[in-house]
């Protein structure tokens with residue numbers, strides 16, 4: 178079955194509210210139907226981003242509890258209240274700098290799905306793990322942990338982003354072959370967990386130095402159903418160049 182690609186810009190800790198409004202004004206009307214197009218923004222920018230009519234708007238994280246004494250955290254209900262029904266979870270920067278673990282990613286997956294929020298769950302190996310040939314083992318462990326207790330009927334609401342850490346912000350995109358190999362392997366792990374039919378419905382993104390000149394070939398790979406894009410999603414012209422690249 179054909180899976181519609183999903184391309185989401187992950188802005189990380191970039192852009193003010195004013196810059197978000199300018200981006201939406203420049204980009205939202207110029208998208209095409211070659212993919213579901215979206216942006217993940219800092220919490221403060223989300224209401225401005227939600228002024229978009231076409232862009233999917235995602236948070237970059239959320240907490241796994243309903244409410245309580247979790248200073249600095251944002252809940253699923255808070256996101257839903259402003260109409261946000263997507264979130265990234267388990268990005269490697271959250272794992273590296275904010276103590277995110279496979280266990281908290283799993284709790285957040287369950288909390289997101291319970292609240293009608295679609296998670297984009299990130300997995301990927303470090304450079305040392307890549308060099309040691311551990312990529313498949315690492316992503317399998319992360320996927321199995323993330324989906325613990327996730328119901329089969331919820332799986333197709335989720336997106337998996339394969340982001341090799343060594344390719345993030347480095348300009349070192351994984352080759353099409355490596356990206357396809359790992360995304361295909363991730364699909365086989367989902368098939369082991371939930372069966373092939375469910376695995377065939379899950380969209381798997383590649384992320385890591387995706388640029389307007391590389392996105393089309395990456396998305397042409399059979400198991401790559403989109404991209405999670407950092408740097409190249411920040412400038413309006415670069416985002417629109419990715420949109421145009423899929424039009425060719």
Ligand SMILES: O=C[C@H](O)COP(=O)(O)O
Pocket residue numbers: 187268340344345346347348384385386387405406407408409
């Ligand atoms: O979530 C996005 C990734 O971390 C990729 O970032 P990048 O495109 O700047 O390498």
